[in-house]
Amino acid sequence: MSQLLQIENLHAEVAGKEILKGLDLAVNAGEVHAIMGPNGAGKSTLSKVLAGAEDYVVTAGTIRYQGRDLAALSAEQRAAHGIFMGFQYPVEIPGVSNMMFLKAALNAQRKERGEPELDAGDFLAWVRHRVKQMKMDPAMLSRGVNQGFSGGEKKRNEILQMLVLEPRLMVLDETDSGLDIDALKIVADGINAMRSPERATILVTHYQRLLDHVQPDVVHVLAAGRIVKSGGPELARELEEKGYGWLQQAA
Amino acid sequence: MAANPSDIPVPAEGIEALVQNRKYAAGFVTDVESERIAPGLSEDVVRLISAKKQEPEWLLEFRLKAFRRWLSMREPHWAHVEHPRIDFQAITYWSAPKSMANRPKSLDEVDPKLIETYNKLGIPLKEQEMLAGVQNVAVDVVFDSVSVATTFKQKLADAGVIFCPISEAVREHPELVKKYLGSVVPFGDNYYAALNSAVFSDGSFVFVPKGVRCPMELSTYFRINERNTGQFERTLIICEDDAQVSYLEGCTAPQRDENQLHAAVVELVALDRAEIKYSTVQNWYPGDENGVGGIYNFVTKRGDCRGRASKISWTQVETGSAITWKYPSCILRGDDSVGEFYSVALTHHRQQADTGTKMIHLGRNTKSTIVSKGISAGHGQQAYRGLVRVLEKAEGARNHTQCDSLLIGDQCGAHTFPYTEIRNPTAIIEHEATTSKIADDQLFYCRARGIGEEDAVSMIVNGFCKDVFKELPMEFAVEAQKLLQVSLEGAVG
Ligand SMILES: Nc1ncnc2c1ncn2[C@@H]1O[C@H](COP(=O)(O)OP(=O)(O)OP(=O)(O)O)[C@@H](O)[C@H]1O
Ligand SMILES: [Mg+2]
Numbered sequence: 001m002s003q004l005l006q007i008e009n010l011h012a013e014v015a016g017k018e019i020l021k022g023l024d025l026a027v028n029a030g031e032v033h034a035i036m037g038p039n040g041a042g043k044s045t046l047s048k049v050l051a052g053a054e055d056y057v058v059t060a061g062t063i064r065y066q067g068r069d070l071a072a073l074s075a076e077q078r079a080a081h082g083i084f085m086g087f088q089y090p091v092e093i094p095g096v097s098n099m100m101f102l103k104a105a106l107n108a109q110r111k112e113r114g115e116p117e118l119d120a121g122d123f124l125a126w127v128r129h130r131v132k133q134m135k136m137d138p139a140m141l142s143r144g145v146n147q148g149f150s151g152g153e154k155k156r157n158e159i160l161q162m163l164v165l166e167p168r169l170m171v172l173d174e175t176d177s178g179l180d181i182d183a184l185k186i187v188a189d190g191i192n193a194m195r196s197p198e199r200a201t202i203l204v205t206h207y208q209r210l211l212d213h214v215q216p217d218v219v220h221v222l223a224a225g226r227i228v229k230s231g232g233p234e235l236a237r238e239l240e241e242k243g244y245g246w247l248q249q250a251a
Numbered sequence: 252m253a254a255n256p257s258d259i260p261v262p263a264e265g266i267e268a269l270v271q272n273r274k275y276a277a278g279f280v281t282d283v284e285s286e287r288i289a290p291g292l293s294e295d296v297v298r299l300i301s302a303k304k305q306e307p308e309w310l311l312e313f314r315l316k317a318f319r320r321w322l323s324m325r326e327p328h329w330a331h332v333e334h335p336r337i338d339f340q341a342i343t344y345w346s347a348p349k350s351m352a353n354r355p356k357s358l359d360e361v362d363p364k365l366i367e368t369y370n371k372l373g374i375p376l377k378e379q380e381m382l383a384g385v386q387n388v389a390v391d392v393v394f395d396s397v398s399v400a401t402t403f404k405q406k407l408a409d410a411g412v413i414f415c416p417i418s419e420a421v422r423e424h425p426e427l428v429k430k431y432l433g434s435v436v437p438f439g440d441n442y443y444a445a446l447n448s449a450v451f452s453d454g455s456f457v458f459v460p461k462g463v464r465c466p467m468e469l470s471t472y473f474r475i476n477e478r479n480t481g482q483f484e485r486t487l488i489i490c491e492d493d494a495q496v497s498y499l500e501g502c503t504a505p506q507r508d509e510n511q512l513h514a515a516v517v518e519l520v521a522l523d524r525a526e527i528k529y530s531t532v533q534n535w536y537p538g539d540e541n542g543v544g545g546i547y548n549f550v551t552k553r554g555d556c557r558g559r560a561s562k563i564s565w566t567q568v569e570t571g572s573a574i575t576w577k578y579p580s581c582i583l584r585g586d587d588s589v590g591e592f593y594s595v596a597l598t599h600h601r602q603q604a605d606t607g608t609k610m611i612h613l614g615r616n617t618k619s620t621i622v623s624k625g626i627s628a629g630h631g632q633q634a635y636r637g638l639v640r641v642l643e644k645a646e647g648a649r650n651h652t653q654c655d656s657l658l659i660g661d662q663c664g665a666h667t668f669p670y671t672e673i674r675n676p677t678a679i680i681e682h683e684a685t686t687s688k689i690a691d692d693q694l695f696y697c698r699a700r701g702i703g704e705e706d707a708v709s710m711i712v713n714g715f716c717k718d719v720f721k722e723l724p725m726e727f728a729v730e731a732q733k734l735l736q737v738s739l740e741g742a743v744g
């Protein structure tokens with residue numbers, strides 16, 4: 001199995017405050033990793049650092065993706081190279097239709113990769129099929145990006161974007177929060193549909209229930225800016241029972 | 252897919268290429284010999300302009316009355332703009348290419364350099380048949396003080412539509428011009444309107460008779476070419492009962508260090524059930540990033556819904572000019588008449604805009620809609636100024652105003668001055684206003700999906716303007732999007 005992502009001794013700060021304090025993580029192609037941990041531990045920070053948010057500054061350590069140093073790549077280049085972050089809080093862009101946004105994103109990525117852009121017809125077919133897969137109302141495509149979407153609809157829309165963009169490394173930050181029971185199942189199906197030997201997924205979550213649908217290979221606990229414990233799927237159940245207190249004392 | 256401007260993809264060549272090639276693409280100068288009168292303004296100059304145009308006595312009288320009124324008026328200072336005093340004696344009030352002296356009869360006789368100018372600006376002067384599905388557009392082009400050419404005149408005449416330079420209308424249709432000129436914007440209406448009435452040079456005249464739907468879009472392109480020259484365009488559009496027209500206006504000027512004055516008057520008259528749609532994409536030279544040069548665009552535009560159930564709709568995209576002072580308005584005189592104002596104004600660098608509208612409800616059940624989208628970037632300053640006035644007899648009048656500002660960066664400003672005067676208690680007036688910033692999280696969201704920063708900004712701005720762009724004819728909507736994109740170059744990062 002080839003290593004897709006390798007993070008070593010990562011230190012990162014935002015607004016002058018150090019949040020990640022020597023984080024190590026290695027993810028192989030084909031794997032699903034779950035990251036759990038207390039509020040404010042740095043899970044979203046890690047996701048944003050991976051996606052290339054500029055207000056998060058890496059002060060030490062390295063992130064290697066497909067063997068190359070990520071530091072040299074802008075957010076949009078990372079996206080084109082297959083890194084996808086599902087936002088914990090998806091952003092609204094009024095007046096820009098979902099359809100137009102998806103097309104601009106897909107074609108920008110294809111262009112960056114030197115692939116031909118999809119024309120309107122091919123694109124429509126590409127998207128329609130995935131909208132169906134997510135059991136979304138096609139009318140959502142002509143609405144503004146996340147504009148007036150409910151919390152759950154926004155999360156489902158993130159997964160639709162993921163299906164359309166077909167990334168290689170998926171970092172899904174609490175995509176399960178705010179979903180009703182049926183929607184959770186649909187989102188989980190979407191994530192599972194993307195599982196393949198070339199791809200990897202990092203699921204940031206607080207709850208076991210997503211992991212019931214998407215079997216993780218490895219479960220990590222992120223606390224105070226570091227991975228403090230890693231284990232198999234049973235670790236998540238243990239956390240569900242015991243909480244994080246016992247680990248923080250250990251760390 | 253429907254003609255929805257925000258579904259138009261970001262141009263494939265990308266913003267970088269656009270910026271390098273375009274910047275202010277219309278900034279070139281055409282090298283033609285011009286006949287111009289000496290700078291300065293006096294009664295003699297007014298008489299000279301009128302004589303050059305071989306105008307009838309009544310029009311000279313109109314000009315002289317306006318000039319005398321202007322002398323007694325003061326420059327308005329209430330607008331939220333700042334500029335050095337304008338020296339009206341330093342401006343040339345008449346300039347025309349020499350080749351136009353003996354009025355070319357057809358396009359073939361027009362100086363090729365002039366034709367080339369419009370080709371460069373992407374304005375078709377040939378009456379070629381367009382591709383299937385694309386509507387023909389008849390064009391009148393005004394170069395400094397004269398109209399150079401008008402296309403499709405014959406085809407329009409067959410439909411009964413008059414579309415010609417206003418100077419020609421004075422000669423050929425004096426009774427119409429005399430009846431309507433100054434009937435919407437009186438010669439003493441305001442300082443710049445009085446100035447225009449005294450010295451106006453050329454502009455377009457449109458007359459659509461009873462029951463006729465104009466068979467194609469009409470448009471006028473205004474070009475200022477000469478140095479130190481003011482342009483005082485005068486446009487008059489009349490739609491008789493049940494007539495309809497859609498008219499587009501575009502404007503450009505060379506890139507110069509000096510400020511130039513453009514003081515236009517546009518009058519629209521809609522009779523019973525007539526509909527006039529007037530769209531502007533204003534791209535006068537805006538000055539450089541330090542505020543040197545650029546056009547002062549001081550314009551009076553007003554439509555009179557004189558007939559029952561008539562409708563006048565203004566759509567403007569204002570991206571150019573150093574200073575814009577402009578309030579396209581509607582007088583809703585006829586019962587059940589409708590007035591609309593859709594505006595996108597963008598100010599970048601040191602540009603200033605004070606723009607908005609007036610909706611004057613006189614008739615019963617009159618309805619007005621105002622949608623104003625202001626975008627400020629760099630040190631741009633912008634004010635929305637709107638008046639909704641409902642008079643005693645306007646039973647059941649309604650107005651809806653939506654006024655949104657978008658700020659890019661923290662050096663720019665947006666201000667809103669909504670005025671309402673309601674003298675009939677049955678009126679229903681709604682006003683919504685928002686001010687927002689292009690948030691970093693919006694930009695990051697786009698970038699995290701692979702969309703580059705400049706494209707992301709232009710996408711977000713286009714989304715913000717969607718409600719206005721959808722009112723524009725398709726070709727203009729595309730043009731407007733491109734202009735915004737170019738005008739916003741360097742606004743972030
Ligand atoms: N822009 C910022 N300015 C200041 N502090 C920040 C900023 N962004 C994040 N932080 C802080 O960094 C810490 C880690 O935040 P992060 O969002 O990564 O936590 P998290 O593990 O995702 O928490 P949760 O489970 O609640 O989502 C928090 O203490 C947060 O307040
Ligand atoms: Mg978080």
